[in-house]
Amino acid sequence: MIRRQVLAWGVHAFTALGLVAAALIAVLIVRGGTEAFRESFALMFAATMIDAVDGWMARRARVKETLPGFDGRRLDDLIDFLTYTCLPLLLIWRARLLPDGCEPLLLFPLLASVYGFSQVDAKTSDGYFLGFPSYWNIVAFYLYYLQWPAWLNLAILLLLAVLTFIPWCYLYSTQPGRLNRVTNLLAAIWVVMVVLILSVPPEKANPLVNLSLLFPAYYMAASWWVTVRRRG
Numbered sequence: 001m002i003r004r005q006v007l008a009w010g011v012h013a014f015t016a017l018g019l020v021a022a023a024l025i026a027v028l029i030v031r032g033g034t035e036a037f038r039e040s041f042a043l044m045f046a047a048t049m050i051d052a053v054d055g056w057m058a059r060r061a062r063v064k065e066t067l068p069g070f071d072g073r074r075l076d077d078l079i080d081f082l083t084y085t086c087l088p089l090l091l092i093w094r095a096r097l098l099p100d101g102c103e104p105l106l107l108f109p110l111l112a113s114v115y116g117f118s119q120v121d122a123k124t125s126d127g128y129f130l131g132f133p134s135y136w137n138i139v140a141f142y143l144y145y146l147q148w149p150a151w152l153n154l155a156i157l158l159l160l161a162v163l164t165f166i167p168w169c170y171l172y173s174t175q176p177g178r179l180n181r182v183t184n185l186l187a188a189i190w191v192v193m194v195v196l197i198l199s200v201p202p203e204k205a206n207p208l209v210n211l212s213l214l215f216p217a218y219y220m221a222a223s224w225w226v227t228v229r230r231r232g
Contacts, residue, residue: 017050040091044083051079054076086110091144108157109161112161113164129170129171133170197212
């Protein structure tokens, strides 16, 4: 029994590494500058990798049965809200990616994310997210690296915030299904590209950044196709 408890606490400690990453990200964003922002994205990526595997680890270790008094899902949600929403939006502000004077509009995606995280039915019974998932870390990554006009950055943020409230289906790739298996394969390739992008200065990463954008485009298109098919 003690061995199982130690293992379960170890899984929670692994999840909590995302909080350590969040603290370091906050320091780097406040520091500002090209290198600090690149390191921030690297840590956001590391936090995402932790989030991708800690659920599987928790199920294998049966943490709910072993430690019923500690809610690992709540811990996970707290960390996710920091690393997927608050800190990416803070980076967008700090990197001055929006038109001057429009920074208060970052409250809209922030509040939209609060809505998404608070929805009881945020995930469908057959394994989809309802409404745009709070992937603001990925949004911030592309807005920073692509250096699009500030007005376009703002339009993208507001559009995705609106999509959070619209109950369309979005792929939840850790769930079973052939489409999710394809998505995971493409995501693995995308992960390699992101690692390569983060390993070089931003000005040298443009060709690979543009190529890597194909995966988010696929994710959105496939998700909307699923929505149309389910409602057809």
